[in-house]
Amino acid sequence: MEYFKVVEKLKREEEFLWLNPQYEVQPTSPEAFDLSDVTEAENRWQRFAPLLKKLFRELEESQGIIESPLREIPRMKQKLSSKLGRDFFGRWFCKLDSELPIAGSVKARGGIYEVLSIAEELAQKAGLLSSEDSYEVLAEKSAQELFSDYKIQVGSTGNLGLSIGTMAAKLGFQAMVHMSRDAAPWKKDRLRAKGATVIEYEEDYSVAVQQGRQASQADSHSFFIDDENSKKLFLGYATAALRLKKQLDDEGVKVTQESPLVVVIPCGVGGAPGGITFGLKQIYGSKVIPFFVEPTKAPAMLLGLASGQHEKICVRDIGLSGKTLADGLAVGRPSALVSPIMADLLAGVLTVRDEHLAGFVRTLYQAEGIFIEPSAAASFALTRHQALLETLASNSATVIFWATGGSLVPEAQRGIYLD
Numbered sequence: 001m002e003y004f005k006v007v008e009k010l011k012r013e014e015e016f017l018w019l020n021p022q023y024e025v026q027p028t029s030p031e032a033f034d035l036s037d038v039t040e041a042e043n044r045w046q047r048f049a050p051l052l053k054k055l056f057r058e059l060e061e062s063q064g065i066i067e068s069p070l071r072e073i074p075r076m077k078q079k080l081s082s083k084l085g086r087d088f089f090g091r092w093f094c095k096l097d098s099e100l101p102i103a104g105s106v107k108a109r110g111g112i113y114e115v116l117s118i119a120e121e122l123a124q125k126a127g128l129l130s131s132e133d134s135y136e137v138l139a140e141k142s143a144q145e146l147f148s149d150y151k152i153q154v155g156s157t158g159n160l161g162l163s164i165g166t167m168a169a170k171l172g173f174q175a176m177v178h179m180s181r182d183a184a185p186w187k188k189d190r191l192r193a194k195g196a197t198v199i200e201y202e203e204d205y206s207v208a209v210q211q212g213r214q215a216s217q218a219d220s221h222s223f224f225i226d227d228e229n230s231k232k233l234f235l236g237y238a239t240a241a242l243r244l245k246k247q248l249d250d251e252g253v254k255v256t257q258e259s260p261l262v263v264v265i266p267c268g269v270g271g272a273p274g275g276i277t278f279g280l281k282q283i284y285g286s287k288v289i290p291f292f293v294e295p296t297k298a299p300a301m302l303l304g305l306a307s308g309q310h311e312k313i314c315v316r317d318i319g320l321s322g323k324t325l326a327d328g329l330a331v332g333r334p335s336a337l338v339s340p341i342m343a344d345l346l347a348g349v350l351t352v353r354d355e356h357l358a359g360f361v362r363t364l365y366q367a368e369g370i371f372i373e374p375s376a377a378a379s380f381a382l383t384r385h386q387a388l389l390e391t392l393a394s395n396s397a398t399v400i401f402w403a404t405g406g407s408l409v410p411e412a413q414r415g416i417y418l419d
């Protein structure tokens with residue numbers, strides 16, 4: 001599709017599938033990371049597991065590992081199959097990051113990981129952590145005192161703030177979360193209850209990030225976690241791929257060229273879906289076919305990739321508002337770090353209109369008893385794209401719908417989404 005046609009469709013807020021013409025074309029510059037970076041990140045998670053187990057009762061059973069279930073969704077598949085009058089041969093799964101402990105969203109992977117990296121570096125510099133020590137020592141008073149001298153700041157539409165604020169406050173840091181107008185009030189309340197400071201802005205997400213970054217730069221005892229640029233966030237997200245590989249192996253799923261793995265992930269700034277995609281590509285190569293989903297009003301990554309302008313272009317430049325019910329995806333400009341990495345790794349982007357999100361939330365709940373938030377339900381936009389469904393029906397792909405958040409949504413709010 002020619003670029004001007006893509007922009008026309010975007011401007012008209014049409015739902016469509018953009019296939020990436022650069023997909024699997026040789027990258028012009030070497031990738032910034034490789035598999036060893038991902039395994040190194042996984043090793044950091046493992047080092048912190050004893051501490052996390054000690055700090056959070058909900059992590060006792062998993063021995064301090066923050067991971068989510070992979071759940072097969074045969075009833076959802078059946079529903080669609082009868083609606084469309086065709087059979088789907090492969091197995092369909094939901095990756096329930098909505099149930100990730102502590103943060104209840106995919107942001108647990110990136111946000112908590114970066115907070116732990118900061119804590120590790122500070123503790124090592126202060127001589128509190130030698131190579132033989134169990135990381136449980138970081139729950140002691142000396143470590144809490146050290147961390148209380150430092151701020152960790154972040155700009156967020158909600159879920160990233162929730163993950164970083166909760167973890168940072170638990171370790172003893174001064175957690176400061178700069179939040180945009182889109183952020184749900186219950187997320188702000190929950191953060192304050194966990195001991196974080198919430199700073200609110202009338203403007204959108206990019207202003208919250210910018211203000212947070214500025215506040216942090218002026219302070220030598222402050223770390224800013226930069227959602228638009230962070231390598232740590234990216235690698236934290238990427239470790240999901242190693243965990244998923246194991247879950248697919250346990251399910252007996254064999255990923256081959258003939259039976260590829262199709263993964264559909266909702267995208268905001270691109271950090272979470274980009275990190276996961278990068279990790280999966282390191283493991284499965286061309287046997288994994290990744291798609292992102294973006295709201296028609298905030299197709300930041302699609303515009304960045306299709307134009308080749310990455311973070312230099314914003315949805316407002318083509319007259320779109322960037323406002324959407326999918327608060328986790330309300331982003332106008334893609335990550336400067338992630339967009340170029342996706343240039344040859346991402347198969348395509350689907351766009352979805354806000355009015356369909358509630359329907360997906362309801363259908364998944366009715367079919368499978370799984371509750372996810374509207375942003376997370378964007379994955380099911382796949383079911384609105386006939387051409388893609390036909391391709392899937394004719395081959396035995398395994399499909400994974402990434403359910404990026406929802407378990408912390410309060411009961412009253414759930415009722416509103418489900419009605």
Ligand SMILES: *Cc1c(COP(=O)(O)O)cnc(C)c1O
Pocket residue numbers: 105106107159160266267268269270271272273274328329331373375376404405406
């Ligand atoms: C943040 C978020 C995403 C997208 O992640 P990005 O890193 O912003 O692309 C998707 N779903 C939910 C629920 C989120 O909170």
